[in-house]
Amino acid sequence: MSESVRPEESAAHFAPSPGAPASALPARARGAAVREGSFDVVVVGAGHAGCEAAHACARMGLSTALLTAQVSDTAKIFLGLAQNKPCPTCSGATLGAAGSCSGGANNGAACVTNAIHPDFGGLSYQCQPTLASNISGAGLKLMLSFTDGPTSLPFGDACDAPNGSLSCACGGCSLDSTTPCNGDADCSGAGLGTCEKGFGGVARRPNSCDSLQCDDQGNGIGECDQSPPDRDLFCDGYKRKSGDGIITCATNADCTALDSECPGGDCGDCSLDQQKRCFRNPIVAKGVPGQDGAELVSNFCSPPTNNVGINNAGGIPGAGRAIIDWDFKGFCPLPNDTREFELGGSNCN
Numbered sequence: 018m019s020e021s022v023r024p025e026e027s028a029a030h031f032a033p034s035p036g037a038p039a040s041a042l043p044a045r046a047r048g049a050a051v052r053e054g055s056f057d058v059v060v061v062g063a064g065h066a067g068c069e070a071a072h073a074c075a076r077m078g079l080s081t082a083l084l085t086a087q088v089s090d091t092a093k094i095f096l097g098l099a100q101n102k103p104c105p106t107c108s109g110a111t112l113g114a115a116g117s118c119s120g121g122a123n124n125g126a127a128c129v130t131n132a133i134h135p136d137f138g139g140l141s142y143q144c145q146p147t148l149a150s151n152i153s154g155a156g157l158k159l160m161l162s163f164t165d166g167p168t169s170l171p172f173g174d175a176c177d178a179p180n181g182s183l184s185c186a187c188g189g190c191s192l193d194s195t196t197p198c199n200g201d202a203d204c205s206g207a208g209l210g211t212c213e214k215g216f217g218g219v220a221r222r223p224n225s226c227d228s229l230q231c232d233d234q235g236n237g238i239g240e241c242d243q244s245p246p247d248r249d250l251f252c253d254g255y256k257r258k259s260g261d262g263i264i265t266c267a268t269n270a271d272c273t274a275l276d277s278e279c280p281g282g283d284c285g286d287c288s289l290d291q292q293k294r295c296f297r298n299p300i301v302a303k304g305v306p307g308q309d310g311a312e313l314v315s316n317f318c319s320p321p322t323n324n325v326g327i328n329n330a331g332g333i334p335g336a337g338r339a340i341i342d343w344d345f346k347g348f349c350p351l352p353n354d355t356r357e358f359e360l361g362g363s364n365c366n
Contacts, residue, residue, distance in 0.1 A: 057081065071083040093153050093157075096150040100279075101137070101255070102120060103137060107139040107140060109128065109139050110130070118144035119144070122148070126144075129143065136263070152322045152323055153323065154323055157195050159319060161315040161339055163314065163339075164304050164313060165304035168302050168303075172184035172298040176221045188215060188320070189218060189320035190320075191215075192208075194217075197317070199212070217322070217323055218320075218334050236303075238294070250267065251263065251264060252285050254272065254280070255279040264279075267287065301316075310343050310344035314340050314341075319333055319334060319335055
């Protein structure tokens, strides 16, 4: 769970005269953020496709805005309430429905369902975890740069012993382990020492595969090779909507011990066998541009928490990938006109 998200919207404005020198362009075309404005065309996502589309529109004489997003996030991580409840929930059955909080600091208090997780149910801003369950102190610093184009995060730092001769992705700065890094330069430039596993962090290795071999499955997905140590076992009576397991196990007894937390009071047998997933070097992702929105992607580094057990279980510090399905909704610019803008804008004339 994260809080204190501060999105920093970046924008570029393209004037209709593409040949003008930079000094002749408006200030907002030279990097200042645009918060409000009236444009003929708004392009969301500053990947390759977005930049080309915005430039083409500007050459046609259209006033064009190009938007992208960078999110500076201070993420706080909390211990879950149970295997079937990683966060406090809200009993409201649909979006916007009233209910009451279950678990957390506001247990029993009124809430409104703001989102519905496919596996764990309703979530609400009113249903917060307890401060005592925080295992990340003042929070972990994350930097996510979203794009609708391709993005790549190389393995930029040396792994820890006994794999020091190999390259790894991500760590925490030695003088501030809450600051993520992907190489010493990320820390030394800010006066924060060198990039390492950080206090309480797990020893970094290229991936969690027993053989260190991560096979390419396409679309930026990797899986450990097919040898038995590189497979995980889960209780087969409690699965995600995707079919993936939730509760790891070694024997049937591990599942039986948690029956009270599974649907119908039965976690099943320890028989759901899944291949371990892994990141390949470099870690890649590709967004999807669109006229009325975009699928934005970002690769990022997560520093260690202050809980050694969580770091070991999650392989933290480590890399992550975020995907946001971003939808654009505009309205006609006329005074007191509340009509939604249609592509092409003919309905606003």
